[in-house]
Amino acid sequence: MRSALLIFPGINRERDMARALRLVSGREPIMVWHADTALPPGTELVVIPGGFSYGDYLRCGAIAARAPIMDAVRAFAAKGGLVLGVCNGFQIACEAGLLPGVLMRNAQLRFICRDVYLRVERSDTPFTCGYNAGQVIRVPVAHGEGNYIADGETIARLEGEGRVLFRYSSPDGMIDPDWNHNGAMNAIAGIVNERGNVLGLMPHPEDHVEAALGCTDGRALFAGLVDHFRSAA
Amino acid sequence: MKARVTVTLKSGILDPQGKAIEGALKSLGISGIASVRQGKVFDIDIEGADHAGAEAALRNAAEKLLANTVIENYRVEISR
Numbered sequence: 203m204r205s206a207l208l209i210f211p212g213i214n215r216e217r218d219m220a221r222a223l224r225l226v227s228g229r230e231p232i233m234v235w236h237a238d239t240a241l242p243p244g245t246e247l248v249v250i251p252g253g254f255s256y257g258d259y260l261r262c263g264a265i266a267a268r269a270p271i272m273d274a275v276r277a278f279a280a281k282g283g284l285v286l287g288v289c290n291g292f293q294i295a296c297e298a299g300l301l302p303g304v305l306m307r308n309a310q311l312r313f314i315c316r317d318v319y320l321r322v323e324r325s326d327t328p329f330t331c332g333y334n335a336g337q338v339i340r341v342p343v344a345h346g347e348g349n350y351i352a353d354g355e356t357i358a359r360l361e362g363e364g365r366v367l368f369r370y371s372s373p374d375g376m377i378d379p380d381w382n383h384n385g386a387m388n389a390i391a392g393i394v395n396e397r398g399n400v401l402g403l404m405p406h407p408e409d410h411v412e413a414a415l416g417c418t419d420g421r422a423l424f425a426g427l428v429d430h431f432r433s434a435a
Numbered sequence: 436m437k438a439r440v441t442v443t444l445k446s447g448i449l450d451p452q453g454k455a456i457e458g459a460l461k462s463l464g465i466s467g468i469a470s471v472r473q474g475k476v477f478d479i480d481i482e483g484a485d486h487a488g489a490e491a492a493l494r495n496a497a498e499k500l501l502a503n504t505v506i507e508n509y510r511v512e513i514s515r
Contacts, residue, residue, distance in 0.1 A: 261503055268500060297503065304506050311451050351448070351506070 203431045205231040205247040208275070210266040213253035213290065215406070222408035223249070226424035236269040241278055246431055248275055252289030252344070252406060262305060262347045263293030272298050284328055284427070285400040289345055292392075292402030301395055301402045302360070303352030305345075309385025313346040317417075318383055318405055320391050321371040323364070327394065329401045330367050332426025338375045339419035341405040343383065348404040350386040350393075360393055368392035368403060436481040438493055438513045442502045443474035477501055481513065489513055 205223050207216055216233065223231045231249065232242045241248065255266035266272075272294075279285050279300055287295035295301045308314060317340050322333040333339065352360070360366055368391040372381045382389040384404070392403035407420030444450050450472050457471040479496075481489045490511060497509040 260500070264500065264503065302505075304503060306449070306506070307451050309449070309451060311455055353505075 203227040203229060203246055203428050204242070204244050205229070205249055206234045206241050206245045207231045207249045207251060208234050208236065208271060208291075210236045210253075210255040210269060210294075212255045212257050213251055213266075215252035215289065215408070218406070219249055219251040219288070219408045222411045222420070222424055225411055226421060227428045234271060236266065236271050239270050239274060241271075241274050245278065246284065247427060248278060248283065248285045250275075250285070250287040250291030250294050251408075252291055255290055255294065258347075261293075261297065263290060263295075263297040266290075266294045267297035267299075276300065279395070279397075279400050282397065282399050284430075286329065286427075287400070287402045288406060288408065289343075289348075289404055292404055293347065295400060295402045300400045301393060302356045303350055303393070305347050305404070306349040306351050307347050308345070308349050308383070313344075314348070314383050315344040316342065316383075318343050318391075319371050319373050319375075319381065320368045320405060321375045321377070323367055323369060327367060327398055327401075328427055328430040329394070329423060330426060331430060332422030332424075336375060338371060338373060339407075339422075340373075340410065340417055341407050341420050342409045343405045345384070345404055348384040348386065350390040350404075352387065357387055360390075361388065363396070365394050365396070365398070366390050366392070367394055367401065368405070436484060436486070436489060436513055436515070438479045438481050438489060438511065440477040440479065440493055440497050440501055441474060441510045441512070442477070442497070442507050443509075444472055445506055445508055448506045475501075486513060486515065 369389040410417040410420035502509040
């Protein structure tokens, strides 16, 4: 799996993401600078990692979303290329128009840094084919603005088209306000675009890929992507 | 020319920061405040004296960057 990892000033999770990609796919991702105008030839997966691009100035992800490299990412996505945005990467994807909606300040106004449980809603996508539908996984979140909102029509479309891939849940998979840490509409933690090739996800699956770190629940997201490209080849 | 772009949250969008400020004002004993919504103000210096051109440029700036029109409204004012 040939991955390109976008680097913006203020991004700080690119090394964790690079390590996860290397461990699971066996191939080193290529770091791509925000001022570049093209992705490396042969790129199969673009990853927008987490962090605090441009210090979260103006709105989270707003300035990164207008960087030169994002035109190349939009063109890549328009041709069906897979894009994964995690945390700040999800915010950047929304601001760039790759995904609908906005990530607002957490409803409790606090930065949340802890493990959460996610229910995987579907297993028939490149991003979730390593999981079973309904499976509950444990991965960390670390964000102050993860409260997903969109207008009623957009939410209805996301739900109707099965584009919510991950939801905050209890450890046994129940959707409950007590387990919806940031107040996101419909407990949405991760969505895909209409075509299903761009995933935005607030939690960090790249943090849970090694047993030494106590949990490997995030590994199947990357392993599933590797399988997707292997079976497509 | 001096210009000001004001960005405010659309009505119906939950504003937890405004709510927190509202609570803080109440705890200060400042009475008569029904609600608070937080927004942003951009003070911008414009080159030249083309009023219509400046207005078009600022609207473009607001649409493309200063506001996220999914959740925010904006207003452009230019002083002569």
